[in-house]
Amino acid sequence: MYLVRDVLDKQLVDKAEVRVGKVNGIVLRLDEHGRPKVEALELGASTLAKRLLIGVGLRARAHGRDGYRLAWSHVTDVGIDITVDADRRELPLERWQEWLRRNVLSWIPGGLS
């Protein structure tokens, strides 16, 4: 498995096959022997923003809040999609959509029916 080819930017789905975001970043950590280990997947828009800044040569500005980190132990399958056994209500996408339901859809007729 190659992390960039097979994991980065892939679709994340939960156990119910619901799409819960893309793999926006990968967090590696060195263990006590200095070997890199995949620790987590990073979700959320801030990671995308950082990658964009680095991509246009503004690495110095790419700091600030880390994205949501989903521990690698939650990953159950790596195929065309990446399946995770996390509760989607805890993930940034669904939390944002819940906000949209409460603050936007509730104002539109038929939004919550």
Add this chain to the structure above:
Amino acid sequence: MKKLLEISLGVVTSVGGFLETGSIATSAQAGAAYGFSLIWAVILGTGCLIFLVEMSGRFAIASHHTIADGIRDRFGSNFFILAFVVISVVNLMVLAAEIGGVTLALQFLTGWSFQWWAVPVAFAAWLLLWRGTFGTIEKGVSSLGLIALSFVVAMFVMGPPWREVARGAIPSLPAKDGWHYAFIAVSILGATISNYLFFFYSSGAIEEKWDKSYFGVNKITAAFGMAFGGALSVAIIVLAAVVYSSHGIDDIEGYEQIAMILTPALGRWGIYIFSFSLLITCFGAALELSLAQAYITAQGFGWNWSEDAKPKTDPAFTLVYTAVIAIAVIPITAGLDPLKVTIFSMAITAISLPLGVIPFLFLMNDKALVGDHTNGWIGNAVVLFIIGLAFALAIVTVPLQIWGG
């Protein structure tokens, strides 16, 4: 039997989806200014479109993912965001043009200014997306679009000099006004090969749950649907060439002039049939564009999406089309000439073309995504040709816009 029904529905859908304000306006302009001699541009554009649409469908069937998914997956988030921003701007412009087309049709039918129709039309489109399903929208609206076949009927009624029409299928250099000729040719290609169609078509294949038994259906739908659509554009060029030359018109200044092209063949019903064709085809295209924008956004950022799902289930997806319709209605409400918006949006479609076409070369040869259904050498040769064409179009559009538009 079921497949046969699906194929015919698919072809009807494509015919309805092909013709819209862009192809109507650019074809009418071409016919007015250069007679039959730009028919080749429609044929070239349609040929390219058939290949790309077939690939979009094949990609979706083989990988269970859409073209937007594939771009994010293979090219990373930065390229995706670049393509996303450019294509979104183009989609908004074209959507404004389509809303403008519907409102003009209503102006011809009722006599009330198009500006007043903009908000009601946008609201109707939004309501259909908000409450409807993919099936009702695709099949319902597109079947009504068959009325556009009256352009073909009118062409036969007019009985043009067929030998000259056939000569127009071969590219030729104009006797006058090279810049303008090239500008119209580029606009026709822009109106024919539009990025949003690939995103829409590959998403449609997923929405309709096409499985591995649909490769054949996909090929036939792409080929016949787009070919029939192209035939409608050719019919408009022919009608424009015949009708305008007898009236001494060689430049289209307003949609009223385009609205009369059916009158010599179909009599006083002509204007109503034209208006209804314009209304329904532009309305269909507006729905497809709004959905395409929601598809690209949701797929690129990994949200859940489906036109069949309730807004409550996928709020982010539904709010994208809500927002784009709300934005695109502004220029028409403000009274910007829909014909100008159309011509301009077709030209910028041509600029954005490389971003949508280059990914095909990589996605369609990626065994990890499409398995054994990669492109053969013909498919790859055609994609390379289209990429070359797309770059040429993108580069010449700006100078042509200045000197030829």
